[in-house]
Structure formats: C-alpha cells, structure tokens
Amino acid sequence: MSFDHPYLDLGASPREDDLLCLFDVTPAEGVSMEKACNALAAESSIGTWTDVGTLSPDLRERLKARVLSIDKSRVCVAYGACLFEPGNMAQIYSSVAGNIFGMKDVRRLRLAAISFPEALRDAFPGPGMGIRGIREALQIFDRPLVGTIVKPKIGLSPKEQAQVLYEAMASGCDVVKDDENLTSQAFCPFEERLRACLDATRRAEDATGQAKAYIPNVTAPTEVMLKRAGQVSHLGGKVAMVDLVTAGWSGVQSLRGVGFPLILHGHRAMHAAFTRLPDHGIAMAVLSRSARLAGIDQLHVGTAVGKMAGGRAEVLASIRALTSTGRDDAPDTVPQNWKGTAASMPIASGGLHPGHIPEVLAMFGRDVILQFGGGIHGHPGGTAAGAKAVRQALDASLAGLSLEEAAGSAPELRTALDAWKGGA
Template identity: 30%
Template sequence: MNNENIEASYIVETPMDPARVAAAMAGEQSSGTFVRVAGETDELRSRAAAEVLEVTELDPVEEPSLESAYLERKAVFGPYRRARVRIAFPVANIGSNLPTLAATVAGNLYDIGEITGLKLLSLRIPQAYRSRYQMPSMGIAGTRARLGVMDRPLFGTIIKPNVGLRSDEIADLVETLCEAGVDFIKDDEVCANPDHAPIAERVPAVMARIRAYRDRSGRDVMMAFNITDETDAMRRHADLVRAEGGSCVMASLNWCGLSGMETVRDHTDLAIHGHRNGFGAMSRHPLLGMAFDAYQALYRLAGVDHMHVHGIGGKFVDAADEVEAAARRCIAPLAFDGAGSDDRVMPAFSSGQWAGTLPRTYQAVASSDFLFMAGGGILAHPGGPAAGIRSLRQSWDAIGAGQPLPAWARKAPELGAALDFFGK
C-alpha cells in the first residue's frame, strides 16, 4: 500500500456495472465530478484523483436494498449487482483534517444515484498519516497504571438507575461501589448535566468520596464523568474533573462529533471514555452506513482512550463474532504499518454482562486487556454489589484455573449465586 494514500473498503449495490460505479465513487470524492471540467488537467488528476484498486463482484439480488429516484427516472431496474470495492484516496487531498477525512471516505457516496446500497467497511491508514493526530492520553497501558491493575481485566459498572438520582445519591452509590472493590465506574450516557444532578455539583460530590476512599485504602477508582455537551462546556467540565482529582471523562461520540472529540483531546490529558450510543443507526443495515472497523479508525484518530464494543451474550443486537472483531481491532495498532507505536485503546464491554459472560469475553479478546462493565451483574447480585464484584473475580479465577464456572462455584459462593440468579 502507498503511504501517501488512505485506502477505504466498501460493499456496494447497484443495477449498473460495479466497475463504472466504483470509478464514479473515486471521482466524486476526489478531483472529478460527473463530467470533466475546465482546469482538470492531466497533471492535477495524477496528483489528486482517487484510484480504484479492486472491484470484486458478489452474488446479485433481485430487489434493491434502498430506493433511488435517480434510477426510477432512468427506468433502470435489477438485478442488483453487489461488489466489494477498494479505493485509495491521496492524503494530500485531505491534510490533517479529520472531518474532511470522513467527508472524503463517506460523504456524498451515500447519495450517488446509481447506488442502491453502500457501506463503508474499513480504512487502512499509514503510520505517517496516523502520526498527524493525537495519540490516546492513557490508552490501555496508562489506564492500567493509573489503577494499578496489571494481571486481569478491569471490572467496572454503570450508575443505575440511569438517570434520576440526585448528586448526593450518586455519591453514596459511588462510595458503596468503591468499598465493594470496583475498578471503574461510569455515568450512563443519558446522564450528563441533568437538573437534578448538575455536573458542577455532581463531580465535586462524587470525587470527594473517591478521594476519601483513595486516601483510606491506597487504591484508586476511575470514574468516567459524562461531559457530553457543546464544545466549550465540555472543556469546562473536563477542567472541573481534573481540578477535583479525577482521571477520566466520557462523551457520546456520535453526538459530539469528530471535531468535538478532537477539541476535548487537545484540551485535556484525562482519559476519554468513548461511548458509541447511536452507532446502530449507521451500522445495523448490511447495505447502508458504516461498519465498526471504519468507525473506530475515525474516533481513534480523534484520540479516545476507551471504546465501547457492546457485549457478548448481552441485551443488544450484536452477534458474538461482531463484538469479538471489534474488541480485537481496538487492541491492535491503528495504522497498518504501526507495529512500533502503542496507540491501542481499551475495549469496553457492556450490556447485560455478568460473571457468566466473562469466559466468552476473554476467549474473544484473547487478552486480559479489556474493561468488563456489569451494571445489573454487580448492582443486582442477590448478595449486593460487593458480592457482585467477588463473583467477577471468582469467574476470572476459574478462567485462570481452566475450570468451568459451575465446578468452580462449588467453592466460590458469590459466583454460585450469580449463576443461580442471572443464569436463569
């Protein structure tokens, strides 16, 4: 691959010749349009034109995935041919500009009239281009170092109920969770700056408990405060978290956007916990939107430290192999030639997780470098939050011993209670 290009892979559906459509895609997103224009010299095209690298046809279908008024006007109908397409875009067209990178590899492609389906699958980025952007502040290694946890996954949870608790009630719950032995706590994505727990009040209240626990126990707990807001407010919120001794902020990536996340990264060295809520809108349709591989590349260039991947066997729609692929992508270097640069981000598993889903999660990642968040799996454990945390640690012990959970549970009562309660 040319280090002066970014390579994007797609799946495309069209009743036209896929090779001609791929050429139109390359032209639309680089130096061309539907007709050659004045000033479009051969020299300019040699520098700035995107190049179609591959078109591999797949099985056609009889019905279109999406409607196109353009094709209806032209009276062009099926069969609808599908193809995998790879296009190389010159880095020089984009510069160090993350929104423009997104506009280049996606943008108007979704609106091309000849297309009845298009999904951006992945991006291949050279290390020279990756180096133009911010690295994670903590990433995997820094998050582990901050918490002093080196030999197992990080066990975390989410403030529940999602929204409605007042600041002092959240602080009480955080203290309980710290005493229970949790490593990581995060706000829910819908709790950012509510009237009943404004962030200016919530952060000091919660951090007072975390600092007291830190002083008392010598053990730190990372709290990801949801600072999702307009950009200036997010900077103020991050400053407050830092002033109170915090180490992590959380943001809803899709609603803050690439520019917003870059601004936060430039402003603070706190860990950024990237929550992907809303990603299903761009990923669930097989012939529309963006796959996780491309999505994570864009937000890793924005400098996040943790990235949500959902959970295996949880309450969301993701198949186990999708979650596995997402997690493994997070713990690999972003650039295809970036083996010497540690820009890995910590995959964050959540949604219906508990002690019984930990073995499959570990198998998926093939590493202990992940954040395992159990909301109900900790808070709803019949023995209480401390028992919920112990059940996770006991499940990890069983994995280390190569023992099935039911056998290990005979000497691990909290794990046994979790199997009895959640396993049903």
C-alpha cells in the same frame, strides 16, 4: 484506466502515501458495478456528476481517487494523502464517508475498512494514556479491569449517584461511570455530581487500599465540554467520558488536544445507526481505528454475548483495531502500520452478567475493561453483592476454575448464576 470510467485503475498497486478504503458496494438497479465504483471514487475525491470546465485533466489525474480492485461486492479505493488535511478527522470522513452514501448510483454502501498512511497517521495524537497509562493510573497490571455503570442511568441525585458508586467500588469495582445520557440535567447537575462522586471515590480508595476511578460524562457543546474536563482534572479525577459519535470527531480531538492529563473514555452511543447493517453504513472497526488515532484511550466495542447486536467477528475486528501494534494486516481489512501509536483499551459492555466472564475473556484476553450495568445492580442482593459476584467470577476464571466450581464457596456468585441461568 478506462476512458468511460476514468477513476478505475484496476490491477494497480497502492502508493505509499495512499489512504486505503474497502467498500462493500451494491449498485442501484440498472447501474453497472463499474459505473457505481467510478461514481463513488469521483464523488469522494475530486469529481462530480458531470464534466466541469474548471477541472483540468492534469488536476484530475493528480487528485482523483483510484479504484484498485473490484472483487464481487468488495471494492478497494486509494486516496492520495494530498486530498486530506493532516490531523483533521472530520474532513477525512466528509470525503470517504460523506456524500457517497446518498448517491443514486448505489443502493447499498458500506465502508468496511480504512488505513491511514504514515503522514496522516502521525498527524493525529493517538491515545494520551493508552493501555499502559490506564494500568499505571489504577495500579492493576495482571488482570482485566472491572467497572459498572450507575443504574438507573438517569434520575438519581448527586448524593444518590455517589452512594451507588461507593457501594460498587467498595465491593470490587475498579471504575464506575455515568451512563451516556447523563450530563447535567436539573436533577443531577454536573459539578455537584462530580464533587460528590470524586469524594466517594476517595473514600472507597481509603476503605479498600486500592486505586479507583470515577468516569464522568463530559459530553456537551465543545466549550462546555472542555470546561467540564478541566473541572475533572482540577478536582483530581483520572478519567473523562465522551459520547464520541454524538460529540463528533472535532469534539473528540478538541478534548484530546487541550492537554488535560485525563484518560479519555469513548462511549459509542448512536454508532448502530450506521454500523449495524452488514451491507450499508460504516463498520465498527473503522470507527475504532479512527477513534484510536483521534485520541480515545478506551472504547466500547460490544461483547458478542450480551444485549447488543454485533457478532464475534465484528468485536474481534474492533479489538484488533484498538490493540494491534506494528502492522495489522488481518483478513478482511487493509493493512495499518501502527508504529509509534499507543494501544487503546477495549471495553466489553452491554448486557453482561457474571456468567458471561469466561466467554468474554476468551475473546478479549486480559487487556479489557469488563463493564456491567444490570449485571451488577440487578443482582438479587443489590449492588454490593453484584460487584462481589463479578469479582468472584473473574478471579475464578483467571485461576482456571469453572464458575460452578467457584460458586460453591462464593454465595454472591451462586446467586448471580441462578438468577441469570437463562442468559442475558
């Protein structure tokens, strides 16, 4: 330990009950790396900008965060579990991703990885359904799930929304969801839309003989959100969607804790405000690990091939964060023991069309929801043809056929490949 920088404990090992964070730190001009890291650890645990008489040396030693290593810009900080309220994700983030982002001692700061010790991990519920429960609910065990988002994202009436949903489900989609900014606007009130879409879902199940799921967006102030989730459950729905960043950790945990037997679908709208920059903000994999613990069953993680920013490495890191069992100690992270925590289903979504399916499957494997918006509804033949084209592309890929080969006997796929041959 340095007397000039009392929060530096370089070369020390983490304790069994430590919450570990990896930060990428860019000090402000004229500030040494050691000073910046000391300030980071102090501000995110028990220190402040100056000495205070109420902070005894003994108290600081017991509760301070410790900087264990500095490797160029990559910094490992250990936090004793006693710093955190078990089961309170909002409080944890207020500490490790709070005031530190506004400190003058750092010019750029990124929370690149996080791991939760056993005591904190077990205080969170984790997914209520997880991959296994999702597959059981839809009786699909051997392939990815296929979904779509109703387009246009807002503006349709409940009747129109239900009609688009039915066409997609009857033509091959397993799940159909609201978009992230559709809640209960005047043109499409929530309860009216819910009833219409669940009725259309049942009709699609009867027509196809296959289980289907409508995913309504219940995001709202917490009390309203819980009421909407209750309506979904009462009316026989299987899934509820929450915009987890805008609703916040408390909203997500309240939705999980109320106990409705629903699959929780996490949309990540607004995430790029803090995940997009490579040297500042919070990594998507950090959000993914935390969402899994908080109770999200399935989560958007990007595609690396569609319209959204986010490269292959970032997407793979989020897939691992959601699906790893046992111990996840992949490079560029801090080890996480997932013992007893169900795996969440990753969702590939954002600018996908049928031609992307082989590449997406190579990244995600079979435990994924392939979710298309414009890639279904933008098909020249309309929604039904778009859904058929996606299923044709998926079936061909799973059978080991090239899409060009399959398109010879699949006219909807042929049209899709021709329409989007230039990419997304």
